[in-house]
Amino acid sequence: MALLPPNHFLALPRPDALVGPPTGVVDTTTLAAHDFDVDTRTGFMPPDPPLVRLLSQWEPWEQLLDDAQAYSLQLGSKIDITSEEKAQSESWRARVRQLPTLPTSELRQSELFLRRAHHVLAWIMHFYIHSLPPDAEIRIPAPITVPLLEVCVQLQLPPVITYSDDVLYNWALKVPSVEPTPALDNLRCLTLFTGKRDEEEFYLASARIELRGVDALEIMRATMDELFVGDALAARRITRYLHSLVRVLDDLSRLLLAVREGCAPEVFYHEIRPWFNGADSGSRKWTFEGLDSHPELVLPAELSGPSAAQSSIIHALDAFLGVDHTPKAFTSTTTTTTNTNTTTSSSSSSSSSSSSSPTPQLEAATVDVIPTEEGEGGGTITHHVPPKIPFLTRMRAYMPRHHRNFLRHLGATPRPLREAVARAGDATLMDAYNASLDALRRFRDAHLRVVALYIVGPSHRAPPTGKSGTGTLRGTGGTDLVRFLKSVRDRTAEAALEFQPPPPPPPPPPSSSSEA
Numbered sequence: 001m002a003l004l005p006p007n008h009f010l011a012l013p014r015p016d017a018l019v020g021p022p023t024g025v026v027d028t029t030t031l032a033a034h035d036f037d038v039d040t041r042t043g044f045m046p047p048d049p050p051l052v053r054l055l056s057q058w059e060p061w062e063q064l065l066d067d068a069q070a071y072s073l074q075l076g077s078k079i080d081i082t083s084e085e086k087a088q089s090e091s092w093r094a095r096v097r098q099l100p101t102l103p104t105s106e107l108r109q110s111e112l113f114l115r116r117a118h119h120v121l122a123w124i125m126h127f128y129i130h131s132l133p134p135d136a137e138i139r140i141p142a143p144i145t146v147p148l149l150e151v152c153v154q155l156q157l158p159p160v161i162t163y164s165d166d167v168l169y170n171w172a173l174k175v176p177s178v179e180p181t182p183a184l185d186n187l188r189c190l191t192l193f194t195g196k197r198d199e200e201e202f203y204l205a206s207a208r209i210e211l212r213g214v215d216a217l218e219i220m221r222a223t224m225d226e227l228f229v230g231d232a233l234a235a236r237r238i239t240r241y242l243h244s245l246v247r248v249l250d251d252l253s254r255l256l257l258a259v260r261e262g263c264a265p266e267v268f269y270h271e272i273r274p275w276f277n278g279a280d281s282g283s284r285k286w287t288f289e290g291l292d293s294h295p296e297l298v299l300p301a302e303l304s305g306p307s308a309a310q311s312s313i314i315h316a317l318d319a320f321l322g323v324d325h326t327p328k329a330f331t332s333t334t335t336t337t338t339n340t341n342t343t344t345s346s347s348s349s350s351s352s353s354s355s356s357s358p359t360p361q362l363e364a365a366t367v368d369v370i371p372t373e374e375g376e377g378g379g380t381i382t383h384h385v386p387p388k389i390p391f392l393t394r395m396r397a398y399m400p401r402h403h404r405n406f407l408r409h410l411g412a413t414p415r416p417l418r419e420a421v422a423r424a425g426d427a428t429l430m431d432a433y434n435a436s437l438d439a440l441r442r443f444r445d446a447h448l449r450v451v452a453l454y455i456v457g458p459s460h461r462a463p464p465t466g467k468s469g470t471g472t473l474r475g476t477g478g479t480d481l482v483r484f485l486k487s488v489r490d491r492t493a494e495a496a497l498e499f500q501p502p503p504p505p506p507p508p509p510p511s512s513s514s515e516a
């Protein structure tokens with residue numbers, strides 16, 4: 001740093017979040033935006049607790065979110081919903097429709113404002129949609145869609161709740177602390193659909209995994225430094241780091257299974273999970289009103305609900321260990337989206353994520369845009385078939401853009417660990433590498449147990465709805481759940497390397513004296 005000229009962007013102090021960077025200066029608001037916004041103490045979580053409220057000009061949004069929680073809005077699909085509960089949510093939704101469409105340009109002063117705005121608006125949108133009666137048309141009012149999509153353009157995120165909204169930027173400290181890293185038991189959530197501890201513990205299980213995962217990020221960094229050196233001492237150090245990684249990964253499995261202590265499976269399945277559904281999880285299309293007058297605001301091809309499959313730490317572990325999740329073959333399907341006055345189309349079959357897109361268009365999604373019907377009055381997402389992009393790649397479009405870039409950078413390293421281990425011919429190093437992979441496989445086994453407990457079990461016990469299709473259980477992101485999760489687990493195990501002993505030394509040349 002001492003060698004950097006004083007006006008180099010890496011030498012600039014962190015801009016004041018409330019003032020923003022001066023015109024023409026690189027935005028380093030996120031402390032390390034230039035460095036993928038990955039913090040050495042908190043990893044993909046921000047180093048400071050997220051903003052809890054926007055400035056007064058956006059107070060009407062904050063107030064509506066407060067009220068949705070204070071009134072305990074209920075799922076519109078709740079079986080025993082009372083008429084009071086229906087009336088309560090209808091009057092709240094009427095207030096959403098009557099909101100003025102607030103300007104968003106001043107939110108651009110700060111990444112922190114934009115994040116909070118995405119959090120508040122996306123949360124209001126899910127409250128709005130999922131509190132509707134189950135047979136009502138889903139038309140999201142313009143005072144939500146227009147500012148939300150404007151914020152999405154800035155953040156390069158889709159207009160839906162993401163893992164960053166419900167985990168990364170949804171926490172505060174229970175008790176103030178000066179520790180550089182929040183203690184795992186000192187976290188609480190800012191926003192909840194149900195107000196229940198079960199829901200809070202569900203998000204906090206992921207938050208704790210992110211924080212414990214910081215040590216894994218440090219191991220990755222140190223290993224990559226040693227791969228650059230590449231000598232015998234480096235191999236010994238990497239061996240040691242990989243054994244440490246096993247301990248971190250086993251802690252992640254423990255933290256994952258600890259979700260059972262605070263979150264009851266039936267509560268999760270019936271009361272919490274339905275709030276997460278994206279446009280691709282239901283049979284009703286989502287219409288975004290008010291886009292007729294905003295042709296610049298483009299809807300993505302599909303909108304999946306939040307999932308920890310959007311957690312960058314797990315993607316980073318795969319990239320670091322060289323686990324390849326590209327399906328051996330995947331079928332060709334089509335997604336359809338419409339957007340008033342918009343005729344954009346993009347396609348890609350690449351499994352790697354694309355660069356930062358200036359629009360909220362999902363990266364690498366295959367989109368067929370059809371003209372909006374006359375009088376439709378908004379963009380419509382009618383996505384019911386999975387697009388041809390692998391699920392885990394699709395999930396990257398839902399991550400904060402700096403983290404997405406970090407994963408691309410990690411995946412493009414010129415010195416991949418797995419290849420270095422395969423080449424080294426060092427049995428001890430290979431054992432350590434395989435042990436790390438096995439620990440990641442154990443994490444995925446633990447995850448399968450959690451999914452069996454929280455989704456498969458309750459779905460079997462649930463009363464039939466009468467509208468079941470094939471009977472295939474689908475994930476939040478529309479995946480064929482168990483088959484998909486098992487295949488991801490198996491691909492992790494398949495990355496293991498087999499030690500090939502070096503060929504035996506050539507036999508000594510025959511001695512002439514033996515020829516008698």
Ligand code: HEM
Binds near residue numbers: 259315450475488489
């Ligand atoms: C009660 C707790 C949990 C449940 C019920 C659950 C459920 C699911 C489901 C349904 C999927 C399928 C993908 C989708 O459609 O969304 C999934 C994928 C995934 N989940 Fe979870 N999850 C839980 C906790 C966690 C936690 C705490 C993490 C780690 C931060 C995590 C990480 C992942 C990952 C990385 C995937 C993608 C598949 C993989 O890479 O193995 N999950 N989860």
